[in-house]
Amino acid sequence: MDFHKPSSEIYVPDGAAVESALARTTHLAIGAHQDDNEIMAYHGILECFGREDRHFSAVTVTNGAGSPRDGIYARFTDDGMQKVRRAEQKKAAHVGEYSAQVSLDYTSGDVKDSKNAHVVEDLQKIVQAAHPEVIYTHNLADKHDTHVSVTLRTIRALRGLPKEAHPKHLYGCEVWRNLDWLNDEDKVVFNVQERENLAMSLVGVFDSQICGGKRYDLATWGRRRANATYLASHAVDVPTAVIYGVDLTPLIENEAMNPGDYIQGFIDRFKAEVSARLAKLG
Numbered sequence: 001m002d003f004h005k006p007s008s009e010i011y012v013p014d015g016a017a018v019e020s021a022l023a024r025t026t027h028l029a030i031g032a033h034q035d036d037n038e039i040m041a042y043h044g045i046l047e048c049f050g051r052e053d054r055h056f057s058a059v060t061v062t063n064g065a066g067s068p069r070d071g072i073y074a075r076f077t078d079d080g081m082q083k084v085r086r087a088e089q090k091k092a093a094h095v096g097e098y099s100a101q102v103s104l105d106y107t108s109g110d111v112k113d114s115k116n117a118h119v120v121e122d123l124q125k126i127v128q129a130a131h132p133e134v135i136y137t138h139n140l141a142d143k144h145d146t147h148v149s150v151t152l153r154t155i156r157a158l159r160g161l162p163k164e165a166h167p168k169h170l171y172g173c174e175v176w177r178n179l180d181w182l183n184d185e186d187k188v189v190f191n192v193q194e195r196e197n198l199a200m201s202l203v204g205v206f207d208s209q210i211c212g213g214k215r216y217d218l219a220t221w222g223r224r225r226a227n228a229t230y231l232a233s234h235a236v237d238v239p240t241a242v243i244y245g246v247d248l249t250p251l252i253e254n255e256a257m258n259p260g261d262y263i264q265g266f267i268d269r270f271k272a273e274v275s276a277r278l279a280k281l282g
């Protein structure tokens with residue numbers, strides 16, 4: 001399968017042919033950077049781990065050139081960092097038994113350029129080949145421009161495909177901003193309490209990102225724990241780890257819907273809930 005960047009790559013951990021590795025995919029994650037999918041789409045990895053009837057594949061859209069670096073990586077050039085980050089992404093794909101790991105190798109600038117059609121075309125090729133039931137990507141209220149751009153390109157890619165090619169579900173998940181603020185009825189709650197060892201390993205293999213002192217492995221684990229604990233104040237029979245998502249499926253079912261208006265609706269309902277409680281309590 002050819003993509004626009006000659007340096008793009010599809011890695012298939014179990015050595016299957018690329019076409020069949022994509023075709024067997026049921027759960028697909030589309031993330032901006034190396035480690036984003038492991039942080040936000042662990043639910044998909046978990047759903048497919050060790051199964052014969054479900055397969056998880058991941059797309060990493062950017063090349064990781066602008067990554068922060070410290071310790072043994074401090075002297076690395078942008079080129080060197082890209083190699084490190086791609087190698088780490090392959091380690092995660094191996095650990096998580098991904099069906100395929102697609103690295104599209106774009107710069108952040110390419111992704112943030114709304115006139116650049118290449119990202120959209122590559123994503124369309126992948127979705128058509130994989131025809132997944134579920135797609136996980138970033139949420140529209142994330143605070144990282146590249147993340148939100150990936151979501152907007154994903155929505156555009158899906159809107160450009162025939163309805164038969166659409167997934168049943170498109171979810172926006174948590175990386176650079178969690179979704180605890182959503183009103184409870186607006187949350188998609190993913191129970192990810194199983195295989196905590198696997199969850200820790202998947203984020204832990206990205207040593208170059210953790211090396212600078214940011215413990216993404218612990219922070220991600222802590223967020224999931226906090227989500228579960230603070231989900232409902234009186235419930236006891238709750239999972240021990242939860243990832244939150246926003247259902248973005250209406251944006252591909254209704255092409256006239258503006259993504260900004262759609263996420264604004266969630267913000268408005270949050271605002272109304274806070275205001276109503278204050279009004280009630282005087």
Ligand SMILES: [Zn+2]
Nearest residue numbers: 032033036175
């Ligand atoms: Zn990222």
